[in-house]
Amino acid sequence: MGGLEELTKHFRWMLDALDVALVAFIIYRIILLIKGTRAVQMVLGLAVVLIVYVLAQLTGLFTLQWLLDNFLTSIVLVIVVIFQNDIRRALMHVGRNPFYADAAYREETKIIDELVTSAVTLASKKIGALIVIERETGLKSFLEIGVEIDARVSSDLICAIFLPFSPIHDGALVLQNGRLKQAGCFLPLSQNPDISKSLGTRHRAAIGLTELVDAVAVVVSEETGKISVAVGGRMTRDLDSTSLRRILTRLLDPGKAKANR
Numbered sequence: 001m002g003g004l005e006e007l008t009k010h011f012r013w014m015l016d017a018l019d020v021a022l023v024a025f026i027i028y029r030i031i032l033l034i035k036g037t038r039a040v041q042m043v044l045g046l047a048v049v050l051i052v053y054v055l056a057q058l059t060g061l062f063t064l065q066w067l068l069d070n071f072l073t074s075i076v077l078v079i080v081v082i083f084q085n086d087i088r089r090a091l092m093h094v095g096r097n098p099f100y101a102d103a104a105y106r107e108e109t110k111i112i113d114e115l116v117t118s119a120v121t122l123a124s125k126k127i128g129a130l131i132v133i134e135r136e137t138g139l140k141s142f143l144e145i146g147v148e149i150d151a152r153v154s155s156d157l158i159c160a161i162f163l164p165f166s167p168i169h170d171g172a173l174v175l176q177n178g179r180l181k182q183a184g185c186f187l188p189l190s191q192n193p194d195i196s197k198s199l200g201t202r203h204r205a206a207i208g209l210t211e212l213v214d215a216v217a218v219v220v221s222e223e224t225g226k227i228s229v230a231v232g233g234r235m236t237r238d239l240d241s242t243s244l245r246r247i248l249t250r251l252l253d254p255g256k257a258k259a260n261r
């Protein structure tokens, strides 16, 4: 016991550095998780409440302090209730069995295959489509409009969704956690004046969303039958099945996902 105390004393600076690094990493992951979601507004609101609370303490505004005291003691409970789905998802990710990594890798590669097949099929028929794949940053705030699907990713289903007479062909189809989550979503249009005038709102929506979050957007043009991919506010156009598969494999990186698990 004494030996352990002696050892931790000896390596105190190392433990402090590790401590700071771990906290920084946790904060970084939380920021990535909430970036682009409504949680950002909530965190900002909470920061304002905390500042007011500290000011109330310093200036001796006892009633305000009492009110905020009561509010802040129940805030943990409020956060858990509001973000229960995200917390569940994060804990499941942490506790994932590494022996499932191979299965997950195969599943992710299959998802890319289905996406490529659907894009190529839709392009060959000149059916317009906009498919968004969530990565680190949550897309919750863009899912308020639309129809929930929550189905396995299949090229047949994706093609059916974008058929012109389908009631949910308008707007974007969003993939979350390897599932088709929601169709008919409305995305923010890019205001970038440098975007080619030949690109309409479908392409601008793909660029607009990826300017704000790290998602990947696949666009099939109804007018030209061309396939494009947008990421980080930039669009790569005129892709065939090979180049689309290569780009998606690089961006969605099933190999890395496997290594991380």
Ligand SMILES: Nc1ncnc2c1ncn2[C@@H]1O[C@H](COP(=O)(O)OP(=O)(O)OP(=O)(O)O)[C@@H](O)[C@H]1O
Binding pocket: 128, 129, 130, 169, 170, 171, 172, 185, 186, 187, 188, 189, 198, 199, 200, 201, 202, 203, 204, 205, 220, 221, 222, 223, 224
């Ligand atoms: N903000 C948006 N979010 C999601 N989808 C959108 C948005 N704006 C337009 N769309 C989709 O794009 C379709 C209109 O595409 P539009 O012809 O204006 O764009 P485009 O970039 O020229 O595409 P295309 O080459 O397919 O014609 C709409 O019917 C709708 O499905």
